[in-house]
Amino acid sequence: MNQESDPFSIAIDFPQSHLFFPNIVHWVLLILALSIALVHGREIIHHVQGWAESYREHGLDYDRLRLFGTLGLVIAYFLLMNWVGQLFPNTGMGFLLVSMPFMALLSLLYVHDINRKKVLIILANAIIAPFMAWYVLAQLFFITLP
Amino acid sequence: MLNKLTKTLCVATACAVAAMPVLAADGPLRGNLRVVIGSKSTGGDTYQNSSIVAEALAENIGINVKVDAVGASEAFKVLSRVSNGSVVMIFHDQSYLGWLYGVKGYDNIFEEYTVGPTVAINPGNAYAVPKSSPYQNIEDIIQAAGKGEKIRVAIQPGGVSEIGFSALKNAVKLRFPGAEENIVAVNTGGQSDKNQLLFDGQADVINASVQANEQYTRLPEDDQKAMRFVWLTARKETIEQANPEGMGETSREDLLEFVTPNASVTQDGTKDFTFDKEFFFLYNKDMDPAIVEQIDASLKEIFDAGAIQETQKNSFFIPNFMPSAEAQSYLMDKRDQYEVIIESIR
Amino acid sequence: MEILSLLSPMFFLLVMFGVLVGIIFGAIPGMTATMAVAVCLPMTYGLDLTNGLALLLGLYVGGISGGLVPAILLNIPGTPSSITTTFDGYPMTQKGLGEQALKTGITASLFGGLFSALVLFLFAPTLADFAIKFSYIEKFLIILFALTVIASLSKRLLVGLFSGALGIWFSLIGTYDISVGGNGEYRLMPEFLVDYLESGFSLLPVLIGMFGLGTILQEAEKGVREEAVDSVKFQKGAAFSFSVFKGQFVNLTRSGAIGTFVGMLPGVGGSAASVLSYTQQKNFSKEPEKLGKGAPEGVIASESANNGLTGGALIPLLSLGIPGDSTTAVLIGAFTLQGIQLGPLFIGENLDTWNVMMVAVIFANIVMFTIMFFAIRHIAKVVTVPKYLLYPGILMMCVVGAYAINYGVMFDVWTLLIFGVFAWLGQKVGLEVAPFIIGFILGGQAEVYFVKSLESFGTLTIFFTKSPIAIFLWGLIVISVAYSVHHTVRAMRRKNGGSGV
Numbered sequence A: 001m002n003q004e005s006d007p008f009s010i011a012i013d014f015p016q017s018h019l020f021f022p023n024i025v026h027w028v029l030l031i032l033a034l035s036i037a038l039v040h041g042r043e044i045i046h047h048v049q050g051w052a053e054s055y056r057e058h059g060l061d062y063d064r065l066r067l068f069g070t071l072g073l074v075i076a077y078f079l080l081m082n083w084v085g086q087l088f089p090n091t092g093m094g095f096l097l098v099s100m101p102f103m104a105l106l107s108l109l110y111v112h113d114i115n116r117k118k119v120l121i122i123l124a125n126a127i128i129a130p131f132m133a134w135y136v137l138a139q140l141f142f143i144t145l146p
Numbered sequence B: 001m002l003n004k005l006t007k008t009l010c011v012a013t014a015c016a017v018a019a020m021p022v023l024a025a026d027g028p029l030r031g032n033l034r035v036v037i038g039s040k041s042t043g044g045d046t047y048q049n050s051s052i053v054a055e056a057l058a059e060n061i062g063i064n065v066k067v068d069a070v071g072a073s074e075a076f077k078v079l080s081r082v083s084n085g086s087v088v089m090i091f092h093d094q095s096y097l098g099w100l101y102g103v104k105g106y107d108n109i110f111e112e113y114t115v116g117p118t119v120a121i122n123p124g125n126a127y128a129v130p131k132s133s134p135y136q137n138i139e140d141i142i143q144a145a146g147k148g149e150k151i152r153v154a155i156q157p158g159g160v161s162e163i164g165f166s167a168l169k170n171a172v173k174l175r176f177p178g179a180e181e182n183i184v185a186v187n188t189g190g191q192s193d194k195n196q197l198l199f200d201g202q203a204d205v206i207n208a209s210v211q212a213n214e215q216y217t218r219l220p221e222d223d224q225k226a227m228r229f230v231w232l233t234a235r236k237e238t239i240e241q242a243n244p245e246g247m248g249e250t251s252r253e254d255l256l257e258f259v260t261p262n263a264s265v266t267q268d269g270t271k272d273f274t275f276d277k278e279f280f281f282l283y284n285k286d287m288d289p290a291i292v293e294q295i296d297a298s299l300k301e302i303f304d305a306g307a308i309q310e311t312q313k314n315s316f317f318i319p320n321f322m323p324s325a326e327a328q329s330y331l332m333d334k335r336d337q338y339e340v341i342i343e344s345i346r
Numbered sequence C: 001m002e003i004l005s006l007l008s009p010m011f012f013l014l015v016m017f018g019v020l021v022g023i024i025f026g027a028i029p030g031m032t033a034t035m036a037v038a039v040c041l042p043m044t045y046g047l048d049l050t051n052g053l054a055l056l057l058g059l060y061v062g063g064i065s066g067g068l069v070p071a072i073l074l075n076i077p078g079t080p081s082s083i084t085t086t087f088d089g090y091p092m093t094q095k096g097l098g099e100q101a102l103k104t105g106i107t108a109s110l111f112g113g114l115f116s117a118l119v120l121f122l123f124a125p126t127l128a129d130f131a132i133k134f135s136y137i138e139k140f141l142i143i144l145f146a147l148t149v150i151a152s153l154s155k156r157l158l159v160g161l162f163s164g165a166l167g168i169w170f171s172l173i174g175t176y177d178i179s180v181g182g183n184g185e186y187r188l189m190p191e192f193l194v195d196y197l198e199s200g201f202s203l204l205p206v207l208i209g210m211f212g213l214g215t216i217l218q219e220a221e222k223g224v225r226e227e228a229v230d231s232v233k234f235q236k237g238a239a240f241s242f243s244v245f246k247g248q249f250v251n252l253t254r255s256g257a258i259g260t261f262v263g264m265l266p267g268v269g270g271s272a273a274s275v276l277s278y279t280q281q282k283n284f285s286k287e288p289e290k291l292g293k294g295a296p297e298g299v300i301a302s303e304s305a306n307n308g309l310t311g312g313a314l315i316p317l318l319s320l321g322i323p324g325d326s327t328t329a330v331l332i333g334a335f336t337l338q339g340i341q342l343g344p345l346f347i348g349e350n351l352d353t354w355n356v357m358m359v360a361v362i363f364a365n366i367v368m369f370t371i372m373f374f375a376i377r378h379i380a381k382v383v384t385v386p387k388y389l390l391y392p393g394i395l396m397m398c399v400v401g402a403y404a405i406n407y408g409v410m411f412d413v414w415t416l417l418i419f420g421v422f423a424w425l426g427q428k429v430g431l432e433v434a435p436f437i438i439g440f441i442l443g444g445q446a447e448v449y450f451v452k453s454l455e456s457f458g459t460l461t462i463f464f465t466k467s468p469i470a471i472f473l474w475g476l477i478v479i480s481v482a483y484s485v486h487h488t489v490r491a492m493r494r495k496n497g498g499s500g501v
Helices: A014-058 A066-086 A093-110 A118-142 B002-019 B045-061 B073-080 B094-100 B137-145 B160-175 B191-199 B210-218 B236-240 B254-255 B289-305 B307-314 B324-344 C004-008 C009-027 C031-048 C049-066 C069-073 C080-094 C098-131 C136-147 C149-153 C157-172 C189-197 C203-222 C231-236 C249-264 C270-284 C296-320 C326-336 C352-384 C387-405 C410-429 C431-456 C470-497
Strands: B032-037 B064-068 B087-092 B113-122 B125-130 B152-155 B183-189 B205-209 B229-232 B277-284 B318-322
Touching: A014 C157, A014 C431, A066 A093, A066 C203, A066 C387, A093 C387, A118 C069, A118 C387, B032 B045, B045 B064, B045 B113, B045 B277, B045 B289, B045 B307, B045 C189, B045 C326, B045 C431, B064 C049, B073 B087, B073 B094, B073 B277, B073 C157, B087 B113, B094 B160, B094 B324, B113 B289, B113 B324, B125 B160, B125 B191, B125 B210, B125 C049, B125 C470, B137 B152, B137 B160, B137 B229, B137 B254, B152 B160, B152 B191, B160 B205, B160 B324, B183 C431, B191 B210, B191 C009, B191 C296, B205 B229, B210 B229, B210 B307, B236 B254, B254 C387, B277 B289, B277 B324, B277 C231, B277 C387, B289 B307, B289 B318, B289 C203, B289 C270, B307 B318, B307 C270, C004 C157, C004 C352, C009 C031, C009 C352, C031 C326, C049 C069, C049 C098, C049 C296, C049 C352, C069 C080, C069 C098, C069 C296, C080 C098, C080 C203, C080 C270, C080 C296, C098 C249, C098 C352, C098 C387, C136 C149, C136 C270, C136 C431, C136 C470, C149 C157, C149 C270, C149 C431, C157 C431, C203 C387, C203 C410, C203 C431, C231 C326, C249 C270, C249 C296, C270 C431, C270 C470, C296 C326, C387 C410, C410 C431
Parallel strands: B032 B064, B032 B087, B152 B183, B152 B205
Antiparallel strands: B087 B277, B113 B277, B113 B318, B125 B205, B125 B229
């Protein structure tokens, strides 16, 4: 292997090798981004203009409550699960105790035309499902849960 | 409907209560103990060894012990976060070798954590060559490097797999100053990657293990996969404790051929380098010292009873119990010796 | 016959139990076959080797197969290797053909599983010798070949390629891991995130985050209107018949063979297998434009390949002592515990164990098929569960899966959220999820194989000159790219012609 005469030769310095491939990917991303701008540029501008126009006329049309409710509940769920879990180390209690209210609240957030029967089903589901998951996984199979 | 639901719930609660651990322990450890290990594999030696110890501990203390293969960086993170004694770690020499080699994510375990008791040795760390290799033994390799032949050694960088390589390079440096440049690392991943480099002729020597490579040494020479051990880094005394059957068709007697003094790699010109992969506990620095004592005492009972040794030996581990205080000074000394080697070839 | 004395009723019961538990694990998003085998490993301590293997192999086959259930019904891949099953399986469910898709999938799984078991039985040692001809270079080319699927999956070629490259970029975040031969240095992350991102993002949480939480966010934004997937349509769907397999024999065999073959290469892994066979089906299909829109042949290709994997991954395990994938890596532990040494001499020295394993694999596949075929009618009803009950349940199970995949890492749960939001927002600006995921799955391997090849040989030309296998793989890559370019151009012409430009 005489590296001098080979125009394709590449020497990789091991201490720096962690950057070699990421650099290639950066170039590929840049080139693709430029090509997209070139090929679809006009289309994208049209699209954005159209969107801005409809925004000025109608505002954003989405279910604010359900979207932000979901995000908020999920974040609270993850935070609380870990926090409660640390109160009862290695028992999976954080998962069990926090999953129940989380599931109930999320179901109540999503349900339409609420009635007594639906509420009962929701509550039952919110209690039984996490319990089953916890019992089978943490108790029978000894899987570590928060 | 509601009635049925209540019934289900009652039954379920009863099950949950029944499944709760018996809180019979009188020491500070109770409930559920989580053992995190520095390996992500549940098929590897760290997991296997930790399971043996965890099971014995659970039985002896009367608590639940669960081994979780979370890997080194996550294990250290959990360990430094949880100080209430509900999490302990089991790992091996990688824990300080990673730091000596400057791998990211490794701290000085002697400062950041409390080093606990040692429990076992995996004596299998080996170096192998193709069966058709011109190098008959490790001395041939050192001589060849001294004469200017380039020797490529496939290792996984930054730890247990590299330490033997570093020692070899250091030995060449001591005997043929300047020639250590001829010992070149081929950095790769696990055992299959190392084997593959040997099959491809991209490495002259590989870091291997008795357990994983013994069958390869029994293949006929014309098989591309055939290998030969040239060096086991274990101490002579360690191998002498193994079952006489050794591993596969390679008896303890055969294995002794590959350890010091028969295969000699000098450490400082006077004594030979040895490396035993030892498994030990690591604790959070602020953990209750009473727990340290309890685990020490419990392990002492377990090893005195003698059953665990049989289990360990059957899985080709060498029993090696040292209580915390002894283990700390021993491992610190071991670390200091390897630091000299790593520094000298830097 | 020594072997008959080893096969007790207990043996068959354990296989059945294993398959059942495996299917359940596989069917839960985020729970994998690997996890099923790992958590049940301690149960085998009390069993002898034969019975222990019966249980573990049952779990393995069941776990791989169960992944198709959520992939088809909920558009969430239950295991990474069922990612391509979602491409056609879920559209079929949307058309009300969920049950048919499931039955097509498991039949293909059965075929793939038996095919690979046969190959394992007949050719294991020979194939192992062939597998070691694949060095970093050939493995890189296989990954590159699998990556070409990005081109054919893209709705818009450039955007799809960009999404794929972005997926690769995300897969590189964190440490260049020493366990694959990297130098252990950090890259692509700011200093203050090092604590979290040190080990990068794990595949499974990313996968279920994007497919699970991402979808739920989309629905939440729209107000979770429909109560369930159109249940009326679902009931009316045409009955399943084996006639969907008419003309699919080549597809079945090719996919099974690809699965077996890829499974056999240590380190290349399961997801690459189904991705590759899906690409090939798309390339060779008579109606390639139907793939991705609910074509049974897509489900067949994907599922036949990922069960083909099981036999494939056992080949290097049993004839080299090297696991072909993460699940078989756990199996090694079971052997060592029983004092059985694996390696090139294993089969010869343990003929009985070997035969018993073959019986277990074959029986497990049959059990899998039987259980699934008759349970599917009920399982498929999952889509009729109202969304306000279904979504919280899915989220909860995704959390369990994400937390448990690396044996208890909280950051993996946050990964769910990060990639759920990323997928939801990304799709608004045109991000293509499938190419992104495929880039993410294959990115890490592409890096290691590419960089390590260059470290050893120091020249790019080696990728063309290393071996006849390399040249053959280049041939496949060129054909695959040519096909997708051809399809894209044709589709564009048609579109332009249609709109009268």
